[in-house]
Amino acid sequence: MKSQLDDDKPIFQQICVMIEEDILDNQIHEEEKIPSTNELAKFYRINPATAAKGIQTLVDKEIIYKRRGIGMFVQKGAKEKLIEERKQTFMKNYVEPLLHEAKRLRVGKEEIISYMEREDDQ
Known part of the structure; x- marks a missing residue:
């Protein structure tokens, strides 16, 4: 993931795109856990709700899914x-x-x- 966010577009969209880029670049593989909302919020110094909105976008697109109590993971075929x-x-x-x-x-x-x-x- 990039170490900084830009002012070009909403932060939640940037979070979403960064995770997509990591999937496309084989930095995160299918069935692999992605960083948590809190990890993203801490790393980028953003509101956890903003990070959650980016992650939810990927859930809605069926790119990632939640394993209750464990975290978010990349879908097969993502x-x-x-x-x-x-x-x-x-x-x-x-x-x-x-x-x-x-x-x-x-x-x-x-x-x-x-x-x-x-x-x-x-």
Whole structure:
């Protein structure tokens, strides 16, 4: 996890994203325990309710689950779920606008593919 929070977006969202990033980067694995609300609150010097809201977001997305009296754990299949979610966001935010602009500029599919392949070779 990052050692500092930014002022860019709400803290609970940053907590949520940091845990997602750790799952995607294999820092936290499926069925592994995540830091507790109190641990996050102490580490980031934030209100425990704020940390809990970030964790609850992940529970609502079925990325983590609670084991009563033990803590919160990463769901099986959470990484794949996050990858799929991120792919959809990537397509919407980057690929669709790219294709729209390419069409406006009359850049063909072959030209885009050729450019991408050239970049892969470097």
